[in-house]
Amino acid sequence: MPFDDLRAYLKKLDETGDLVHVAQEVDWNEEMGAIGRRINEQGFPAVLFNNVKDYPNWRVAGGLMSAIRRVAVGMDLPSDASLQTLKAEFLKRAQNPIKPIIVKSGPCKENIILGDQVDLFSLPAPFIHAGDGGRYLCTWHINVTKDPDSDWVNWGMYRGMIQDRNKIGILINLNQHIGQMYYQKYEARNQPMEIAIAVGPEPMCTFAATTFFPPYVNEADMAGAMRGKPIELVRCETVDLYVPATSELVIEGKVYPKERMEEGPFGEYTGYRASDRALRPVVTVTAITHRNDPIFTMSCEGVPVTETHANMCISKSAQMERELRSRGLPITGVWFYPESAGALAVVATRVPYANVAATIAHNVFGSPAGFVLPLLIVVPDDVDPHSWKEVMHTLSTRCHPYKGIIRLEHETTNPLDPHFPLAERRLGMGAKAYFDCTWPVNWDKEEIPALTSFATAYSKETQEKVLKNWAAYGFPEK
Template sequence: MDPDTPPQELVEAYIEAGKNPIKPIEVSTGPVKENIIVGDDVDLFKLPAPVVHGGDGGRYISTWHACIHQDPDSGWVNWGMYRSMIVDKNKLAGLLIPYQHGPMILYQKYEARGKAMPFAIAIGGDPVVAFIASSYLPAYVNEADVAGGIRKEPIELVKCETNDLMVPATSEIVIEGEIRPHERVEEGPFGEFTGFRTTERGGRPLHRIKAITHRNNPILTMSCMGMGCDEYAALVSVTLSGEMLQILRQNGIPVRGVCVHPWGNTLSTIVSTKVPYANVAHQISSMIWGSKAGVYVHWIIVVDENVDPWNLEDVFHAVVFQCNPQDGIHVYKRTLGMTLDPFLTP
């Protein structure tokens, strides 16, 4: 697509790709198998993992990647993006928030049964991998299929060396291992996408590394998250807007557009719609908050259809001059929050 494509067109293209998924294909090998390191030879410190921000608790190797986990019951494979910090040469500590899909598989399936969960972390390679891993697709939708739809051709996957997970064959680096039940180690803090370092150092799931495979002269992709429009903010703006727009359309809301703006990424949503009946804003909010896409959203702004949700000047004008501050603002108490919310009381 043209680099100057308007954001609403990007959102529509993302929705269309999701409607036309293409399943991945398995290959016998790929560039990520050019070097295979297993067992005692594994050494995470040989990879150029940076201290991303001043004040971070350690060197973070996973900030722009795909964490790969598989549901042991359904076979559903989830690609997510969850940060991880080097503990020693063959151990990582990761922040796994319970209502993210990969962590749900760990806590509700593997740990609950006293079993170790295999995992893989795919770093670099085709940009669509990190793009789709940072999305908020519904449960039981395979991100690899949607990635194929976006590319209009299948992703090539290759089997891990120490478990049965399939990883993108063109990755720069793949880290393989397992998370054993209830093993925790200190992780954090880390400067997050909110622009704040909000999580104190604490006990988080220990990742034991069994193998590392990588290309010759691999490139370790990373994101320096924080204030401003970083990679995560830009991509989530498209994917979250698309997921929420689909939810509202499927429920018959005459919506013009949905904007999860990069400057308020993940935590805010702007919806432009016709007003078919009174109090439709409450219904819209309930639909968003009841979805995976809306699990982190705190602010929902509903404006008339004549307001472009991607034009913040128009939105601000509508809020200031059309919203009754007494009757037009509603606070829902005791809803979900998350560990990374900067306003939480320590």
């Protein structure tokens, strides 16, 4: 059964042992962030803070999808579902978009705050990391904006920092869909862009919003696809936009053309505070609505594994696998490593012709999920791309330290990417490299060193005998 709201998802996390309730008072100023950091760095369960200093009416949930097992629960699958199952399920569900339905009202309308009554400091926005530029209100939410020229309504997740009682600084990257709408359309035409920020909707909403679906795809339809049931939407109070009816909190507003305030810096998903404080667009808030006994949600970016990494690796890997296969490439698997903070992907392939790794790399870097990816490892099909143990061994032993590392200059990368000097980072002027771990096609068969492993170095009979007798030898089950 798909979840009807965030609360049903939290209940399920309770059942699977993936949620810790904190009764003790915690401070929104750094303490919640520091707890979130430890959760993400050390793989602890998600958290529900029931007693937040200064905010007796609010609870705060964190670390919801900062582990693949909690993404699996959100997809209504067993928490120990395999990576291959998650990818296959994502692709299967994505084939059947389900349009949302509009409802008259919903729990997110239980409290309505308008105009001068709006005060963003009444919300428990955490000061997440020491060194951040301010309190981050939007770190686990969806941003709803509408294309002025079509029926396209985009859902994305873009960070937002409190600037003032009614102003939020927002990071709008040029390459993201919200950037295409704002810079290329609204601002270019000198028009304000309406925006709705929904915090704490049903879990597949945030999942769909953070997936790289193509432009003109309505993520609401894809959230419906992911849960196998339409999302219920209600109209906003002050803007002509629709938000999930069960959202815990909705913030409505407008992004005016040319208005900029200093936003950042922020400890980001790369594991660093890599982009500087800079003039960035601003949301002027016109209304806040929220549920009774509301639950605010936050993520805690930084060193892996964070919400960004665990949440996005499944869809990116699955989409890349499908795309490379559809282009006729002989690949056998793809995995974007969450532990790499989105910087490294591994593709496994058959090697029917010379330099197949080059063709794969050009296709990976040329497709949406690989657009800003800096590093790629190409391994042969006897290696499981999902197994870091196997990939590490293969990279270390099969990649020619000179000829096997191919460096590409003048490539597009993310402005947050820590590899590059600040001036280049600001402009997204990057570089990429791929590591070719396939044996060269011009090596004789005898020249290729034989892999010495249990699976390759013994006859089937010996393997079966050893497996059959394992317990009899006196070894424990693993």
